[in-house]
Amino acid sequence: MQALKADNSGFVIGPDGLQRLLEVLAGEGYRVVGPALRDDAIVYDDIDGVASLPVGWTDRQEPGRYALERREDNACFGYAVGLHSWKKFLFPPAETLWTAQRGSDGAIAVSTPERAPDKFAFIGVRSCEIHAMAVQGRVFEEGPYTDTAYAARRAGAFIVAVNCAEAGGTCFCVSMETGPRAEQGFDLALTELADGAEHWFLVEVGSEAGRAVLEQVPHVPATAEQAEAARAVSERTASGMGRGLDTQGIKDLLQDNPEHSRWDDVAERCLSCANCTMVCPTCFCSTVEEHSDLTGENAQRVRKWDSCFTMDYSYIHGGSVRSSARSRYRQWMTHKLANWIDQFGTSGCVGCGRCITWCPVGIDLTEEVAAIRAAPEEGRSR
Amino acid sequence: MQAAALKDPFVPDICRVASARRELADAVTLELEPLSGARPDFRPGQFNMLYAFGVGEVAISMSVSAHENRGFVHTVRNAGAVSGALAALEPGATLGVRGPFGTGWPVAEAEGRDVLIVAGGLGLAPLRPAIQEVLARRERYGRVTILAGCRSPHDILYQRDLERWRQRLDVTVEVTVDHAGTGWHGDVGFVTGLIPRSPFDPDKAVAMVCGPEVMMRFAAGALLKAGMPAADIYLSMERNMKCAIGLCGHCQFGPAFVCKDGPVLPYDRIAGLLAVQEI
Numbered sequence: 186m187q188a189l190k191a192d193n194s195g196f197v198i199g200p201d202g203l204q205r206l207l208e209v210l211a212g213e214g215y216r217v218v219g220p221a222l223r224d225d226a227i228v229y230d231d232i233d234g235v236a237s238l239p240v241g242w243t244d245r246q247e248p249g250r251y252a253l254e255r256r257e258d259n260a261c262f263g264y265a266v267g268l269h270s271w272k273k274f275l276f277p278p279a280e281t282l283w284t285a286q287r288g289s290d291g292a293i294a295v296s297t298p299e300r301a302p303d304k305f306a307f308i309g310v311r312s313c314e315i316h317a318m319a320v321q322g323r324v325f326e327e328g329p330y331t332d333t334a335y336a337a338r339r340a341g342a343f344i345v346a347v348n349c350a351e352a353g354g355t356c357f358c359v360s361m362e363t364g365p366r367a368e369q370g371f372d373l374a375l376t377e378l379a380d381g382a383e384h385w386f387l388v389e390v391g392s393e394a395g396r397a398v399l400e401q402v403p404h405v406p407a408t409a410e411q412a413e414a415a416r417a418v419s420e421r422t423a424s425g426m427g428r429g430l431d432t433q434g435i436k437d438l439l440q441d442n443p444e445h446s447r448w449d450d451v452a453e454r455c456l457s458c459a460n461c462t463m464v465c466p467t468c469f470c471s472t473v474e475e476h477s478d479l480t481g482e483n484a485q486r487v488r489k490w491d492s493c494f495t496m497d498y499s500y501i502h503g504g505s506v507r508s509s510a511r512s513r514y515r516q517w518m519t520h521k522l523a524n525w526i527d528q529f530g531t532s533g534c535v536g537c538g539r540c541i542t543w544c545p546v547g548i549d550l551t552e553e554v555a556a557i558r559a560a561p562e563e564g565r566s567r
Numbered sequence: 568m569q570a571a572a573l574k575d576p577f578v579p580d581i582c583r584v585a586s587a588r589r590e591l592a593d594a595v596t597l598e599l600e601p602l603s604g605a606r607p608d609f610r611p612g613q614f615n616m617l618y619a620f621g622v623g624e625v626a627i628s629m630s631v632s633a634h635e636n637r638g639f640v641h642t643v644r645n646a647g648a649v650s651g652a653l654a655a656l657e658p659g660a661t662l663g664v665r666g667p668f669g670t671g672w673p674v675a676e677a678e679g680r681d682v683l684i685v686a687g688g689l690g691l692a693p694l695r696p697a698i699q700e701v702l703a704r705r706e707r708y709g710r711v712t713i714l715a716g717c718r719s720p721h722d723i724l725y726q727r728d729l730e731r732w733r734q735r736l737d738v739t740v741e742v743t744v745d746h747a748g749t750g751w752h753g754d755v756g757f758v759t760g761l762i763p764r765s766p767f768d769p770d771k772a773v774a775m776v777c778g779p780e781v782m783m784r785f786a787a788g789a790l791l792k793a794g795m796p797a798a799d800i801y802l803s804m805e806r807n808m809k810c811a812i813g814l815c816g817h818c819q820f821g822p823a824f825v826c827k828d829g830p831v832l833p834y835d836r837i838a839g840l841l842a843v844q845e846i
């Protein structure tokens with residue numbers, strides 16, 4: 186995807202235009218993935234036109250709580266963020282890295298699956314999620330080694346962003362400077378206006394590929410009022426966000442407080458279930474499993490998502506380095522919010538709120554940071 | 568994007584076991600030659616990921632300098648399923664190798680200075696290539712001291728090398744065991760206890776330390792006490808490693824990825840982390 190400055194006021198399409206957009210992308214060979222209702226949640230999955238979208242539904246997200254509700258309107262994108270992020274497409278939960286065969290002479294040979302990378306079109310990507318892709322991109326692509334399969338999938342993806350029209354109950358993108366308005370990293374960006382009888386989308390173009398696709402969709406230039414109305418949507422969303430994370434000096438705050446009593450406190454609540462790491466759009470940890478067939482002549486290396494909350498994760502020489510829940514939660518949060526800055530020059534958190542919503546006991550990292558900030562000297566170790 | 572044209576760093580090269588030699592009751596040294604005919608090049612302190620067919624991969628450091636032209640030489644201790652399968656390989660068998668990975672010992676940086684090698688148990692394996700390269704250009708260094716500690720006289724790794732080095736008049740070699748038993752007339756006690764009486768000038772020395780984490784912590788403490796600056800003390804860290812290329816997250820030690828920022832790290836960078844339990 187090539188970066189291109191968005192046109193000043195953009196274009197307008199209607200719900201039919203959205204349908205057409207999805208058809209054009211499918212026609213161009215993209216695997217079109219977007220929000221869909223599954224098992225009482227909005228998830229990202231293969232979609233087949235506007236009819237697959239969660240039209241008229243919204244999500245209520247609170248610490249440890251998630252529920253779907255009907256909306257008064259027919260908005261297609263009237264929810265905050267889906268359960269899993271787009272991570273599951275670019276960085277699959279399980280992926281065969283290579284296979285090995287033992288020949289008749291006993292020698293082993295390795296082959297990589299000839300994989301034409303999936304060409305995804307992601308529909309409804311939130312600004313925080315675009316930032317999350319960029320964060321993972323730094324991990325997987327900016328070396329010294331590159332995950333070549335990931336890089337190929339990401340480079341081939343077509344991104345249709347949607348600017349959030351409402352802040353979710355656990356969102357804090359404003360304080361992370363990752364939203365709610367998508368500024369870059371998309372091919373097309375939509376702002377949905379679904380008030381009363383009117384239902385239209387303002388479209389901004391972010392790349393040449395985006396422009397080429399939009400050309401195949403009936404559209405009109407936006408009027409100044411329409412552009413203004415769309416901008417107001419993002420402003421309203423930003424000002425309605427109830428949660429925030431104070432990132433001032435956060436790297437030193439966490440790195441200097443590994444013995445803070447708050448880690449004991451959170452360890453009493455945390456179940457080490459790893460939900461937070463599974464739903465987080467930037468968590469990138471993986472393990473590798475060896476699968477062999479019954480003949481014992483064929484083996485497969487399969488990479489799978491892993492989590493720093495498991496005991497196995499840090500296992501070495503007959504034990505785990507991090508055997509207590511306290512040390513594992515500390516690792517997760519310190520990595521995400523502090524060490525990540527040393528490692529990749531960016532925070533590992535984009536403020537999407539998923540780890541708060543999907544934590545079964547409602548642990549909220551913004552509160553944990555605030556508690557440490559309130560008494561930073563406590564238990565200071567260095 | 569040209570990303571697709573890059574080599575996939577997860578895919579191993581295939582090597583053949585040229586020789587397998589029992590080193591200790593539970594350790595074997597394998598000499599590996601790449602089937603491709605390539606001549607391995609790497610720095611002392613670096614490691615490879617060795618893949619045992621059908622079992623898995625494990626990180627093992629190089630134990631002979633690339634200058635000796637013996638391919639990849641690895642001393643493998645049978646400590647689990649993968650290392651057990653590797654230790655059981657016989658000459659002619661094939662295995663997968665990815666590498667070399669990681670940072671090396673500061674062999675070039677130590678020129679003109681005293682060199683202090685402190686090894687605990689199998690920690691001598693990753694240090695041997697550094698010793699070989701220092702001794703190959705002995706005239707470039709000040710005093711050279713090798714301190715090796717083992718559990719018992721049966722656990723002395725590379726005994727023939729130690730004996731050969733000890734015969735030289737320009738190297739100090741001290742070996743100590745935790746538990747002596749009968750027939751041992753050398754030092755008894757932890758290797759860190761040898762540091763205070765070793766001949767080195769703390770202001771112009773480089774220390775390379777490898778062994779169990781507690782041992783390295785104590786060794787670093789003793790070296791500091793002897794007057795060495797933390798920045799001149801190098802440790803080789805060990806963590807769980809799955810990928811060795813900075814992508815899986817497993818080897819994190821505070822902000823450092825042991826696989827790509829280490830394994831060899833200067834003590835001034837990690838002293839604070841080493842002081843925290845379960846980091």
Ligand code: SF4
Pocket residue numbers: 461464465466467468521533534535536537538539540541
């Ligand atoms: S840490 Fe939580 S809020 Fe931050 S990006 Fe991950 S899931 Fe979202």
Ligand code: SF4
Pocket residue numbers: 454455456457458459460461462494540543544545546547548
């Ligand atoms: S913080 Fe919550 S979601 Fe994460 S491991 Fe602990 S209990 Fe599970």
Ligand code: FES
Pocket residue numbers: 807808809810811812813814815816817818819824825826827
């Ligand atoms: S071993 Fe995978 S990141 Fe270091």
